[in-house]
Amino acid sequence: ILDQKTQWSKNDLIVGRALGKGQFGNVYLAKEKKSKEFVALKVLFKNKLREIDAEHQLKREVEVQSQLKHKNVLGMYGHYQDNVRVYLVLEYAGGGELFKQLCKVKRFEEPLAANYIASLASALSYCHSKNVIHRDIKPENILIGKNGELKIADFGWSVLAEEARRTTFCGTLDYLSPEMIDGDGYGQTIDVWSVGILLYEFLVGKPPFEARGTSQTYKNIQNAQLRIPNYVSHGAKDLIKKLLKKDPEKRLNLHQVLKHKWILEHVDPDKL
Numbered sequence: 616i617l618d619q620k621t622q623w624s625k626n627d628l629i630v631g632r633a634l635g636k637g638q639f640g641n642v643y644l645a646k647e648k649k650s651k652e653f654v655a656l657k658v659l660f661k662n663k664l665r666e667i668d669a670e671h672q673l674k675r676e677v678e679v680q681s682q683l684k685h686k687n688v689l690g691m692y693g694h695y696q697d698n699v700r701v702y703l704v705l706e707y708a709g710g711g712e713l714f715k716q717l718c719k720v721k722r723f724e725e726p727l728a729a730n731y732i733a734s735l736a737s738a739l740s741y742c743h744s745k746n747v748i749h750r751d752i753k754p755e756n757i758l759i760g761k762n763g764e765l766k767i768a769d770f771g772w773s774v775l776a777e778e779a780r781r782t783t784f785c786g787t788l789d790y791l792s793p794e795m796i797d798g799d800g801y802g803q804t805i806d807v808w809s810v811g812i813l814l815y816e817f818l819v820g821k822p823p824f825e826a827r828g829t830s831q832t833y834k835n836i837q838n839a840q841l842r843i844p845n846y847v848s849h850g851a852k853d854l855i856k857k858l859l860k861k862d863p864e865k866r867l868n869l870h871q872v873l874k875h876k877w878i879l880e881h882v883d884p885d886k887l
């Protein structure tokens with residue numbers, strides 16, 4: 616149905632309430648008339664995109680996200696435009712933002728955190744198999760489906776691996792990996808680093824290297840001084856330490872994450 620539809624226009628949709636406000640435009644809940652399916656309509660203003668020369672980035676987001684088909688990657692059904700805006704027709708994630716859920720409960724229980732990390736690792740491993748590096752994995756870019764499944768969204772910063780050598784600044788500091796700060800280029804290991812930061816934030820309620828000032832955050836990241844509270848289990852602590860290795864070569868890869876004892880302890884294998 617929606618996956619097969621190739622041409623989209625505003626007449627296909629009944630647009631409802633705003634789901635959220637972004638810096639380039641808003642996201643609305645919408646309903647596709649024929650299938651009666653809910654979708655999310657991301658509206659971006661062309662002049663705003665032009666201001667920061669982000670048209671090429673948006674083109675890439677569309678190219679990348681529409682070719683990815685995975686249960687933990689938010690689907691993109693199509694796009695259309697008028698002379699003022701670009702419209703992205705996206706899968707509707709009925710559970711909202713993971714970020715809001717984390718703020719509400721402060722910290723996730725270990726089984727829930729393990730399931731989210733397993734979904735994230737399997738989605739990223741799928742993306743990497745398509746030569747796509749997300750580069751901006753953080754709670755704000757993760758949505759929850761109506762049955763609680765994790766959905767990676769917002770591929771605005773993703774690049775196809777060959778371009779990944781260019782060190783472009785992307786996103787909040789907390790998620791920058793050491794090699795990103797050194798600017799010596801990076802491969803798929805930066806997404807693995809972000810999984811480590813996320814795992815820490817899921818279990819502790821804040822990112823590991825958070826500091827008041829930018830330079831302090833950089834310092835903490837660079838010397839990767841990790842303080843993990845005692846209420847975190849040994850298995851989780853072990854995985855966090857193996858993900859937040861300063862040297863990208865020493866970091867676990869995504870397949871090893873999915874085989875880690877703490878993940879296997881909490882996640883039913885058919886989900887992996």
Ligand SMILES: Clc1cnc2c(Nc3ccc(N4CCOCC4)cc3)nc(-c3cccnc3)cn12
Binds near residue numbers: 635637706708
């Ligand atoms: Cl893209 C995309 C696909 N689905 C969503 C979505 N879904 C969604 C579902 C449910 C609830 N609610 C559930 C009841 O409590 C109130 C919130 C919110 C968002 N939100 C956003 C979004 C949200 C906030 C800011 N910027 C974007 C983007 N989305």
